[in-house]
Structure formats: C-alpha cells, structure tokens
Amino acid sequence: MNDVLILVDEQDKEIGKEEKIDAHRKGLLHRAFSLFVYDSKSNKMLIQQRAINKYHSGGLWTNACCSHPRKGEDLNTAVYRRTIEELGVSIPKADYEIGKIKECGKFTYRKDFGELTEYEIDHVFAWFVDSSILQFVPNKDEIEDLMWIDIHDLMNWLEGNPDNFTAWFFPAYEIFINDVLSNTTMMRSPISSSLFDVIQKKKNEVLIF
Numbered sequence: 001m002n003d004v005l006i007l008v009d010e011q012d013k014e015i016g017k018e019e020k021i022d023a024h025r026k027g028l029l030h031r032a033f034s035l036f037v038y039d040s041k042s043n044k045m046l047i048q049q050r051a052i053n054k055y056h057s058g059g060l061w062t063n064a065c066c067s068h069p070r071k072g073e074d075l076n077t078a079v080y081r082r083t084i085e086e087l088g089v090s091i092p093k094a095d096y097e098i099g100k101i102k103e104c105g106k107f108t109y110r111k112d113f114g115e116l117t118e119y120e121i122d123h124v125f126a127w128f129v130d131s132s133i134l135q136f137v138p139n140k141d142e143i144e145d146l147m148w149i150d151i152h153d154l155m156n157w158l159e160g161n162p163d164n165f166t167a168w169f170f171p172a173y174e175i176f177i178n179d180v181l182s183n184t185t186m187m188r189s190p191i192s193s194s195l196f197d198v199i200q201k202k203k204n205e206v207l208i209f
Helices: 020-026 075-087 093-097 151-160 169-181 193-204
Strands: 004-008 014-019 030-039 044-050 061-063 065-067 101-113 116-128 143-150
Touching: 004 020, 004 030, 014 020, 020 116, 030 061, 030 075, 030 169, 044 151, 061 065, 061 169, 065 075, 075 116, 075 143, 101 169, 116 169, 143 151, 151 193, 169 193
Parallel strands: 030 116
Antiparallel strands: 004 014, 030 044, 030 065, 044 061, 044 143, 101 116
16 A cells, blocks of 8 residues: 655644655655653663665664554554554554553654655654563564663663664654653653753754754
C-alpha cells in the first residue's frame, strides 16, 4: 500500500495530501510522529538502528518508532498501526485509557538528505511499558537492530557520539525527557549541562521553531 501523507500548514492544520516519496522530494510540510518506549522500573529506553538500506539516515540510531499518519488517519491510530508494522507488537487498547501512552509535545524541523527533504511537524509520543514481558519482532526492512539502553548510558552516548543518531532524535528526545522529568519518580538525574549543549547544537541544525 502506498502511503499518502497529510500535508499541513505551520499551525499543523491539514491542507492536503501527497504520496510519501513525492512529499519528500518536494520538501512539503507534513505530519509525523516519534514514539519513545520506556521502562520506568529498569530506567531503560528502547532505541532502534534504522535499516542500512533506508531511503535516508540508514544505520543511524533513533527512538523506537518513527513514521507518518496516512490521509484520514489520526495520530493514535497511526502509532498503533506502526508499532505492529515496525516492531511486531501491538499496544494494548487499555494503555491508551490508563495513560501508559500519551503525547508529550511536538516540534517542527527540516533536514535535507540529498534529493529528499524531511519537513515535518513531529508529534512525540511516550509508551510506558514493562520490558520483561514485551517480545519484539522487528521488521528487517525498517530496523537493523533494537536495543534496550539505560537512560544514563544513552545520555553518555549522545554526548560522546551525537552523529550516531538521526537528526530528529535530539528535539524529540528533549521533549520526551522534559515530560518524563516532570515525574521525579521515573527519572532522578537531569540532563547534564554538556549534553544540553550538544542537544541545542543538534537542534539548531534542523529546527524551524
């Protein structure tokens, strides 16, 4: 099935539609989402390495699932669909009802990848899980590898080797972390000042506002 994306204006109001590849070739602003999967008990986040043969950013690490809602599809439905298609696991409907999955915020970014351009309003979602009972079956066309990583180890990796990660990961990660930090039982250490500087530098490379 060809993906028909939702074109939006700068206020995220729907204004049209376009085939996925054409939207990226033309650099058209469209709606997207980034899903973070987090186990608060182990303090670990699930990250994925994008498949090497992806149309851009192949081999880079990023959050658990990134994609676009299709024309006529709301964000929650898109997140549910793509976790099945990409990670091989479905989000229980009850998780939506009890707040285990929620939207944390959104940002707008633009990044050129040769003949293709990502120009998105990216909605950041968090899914709070028990990693000991989840069994993922990653789609090898999308994902090279999956990793559960301690959130502090991830911070050190981001600070030391930021170029290992996708362009959109940094603004999405900051939104996620700020939302998580609002609940101090889930994370006890703030972002270090040096990592904050790295995040701001990487954000400045892609953010529109």
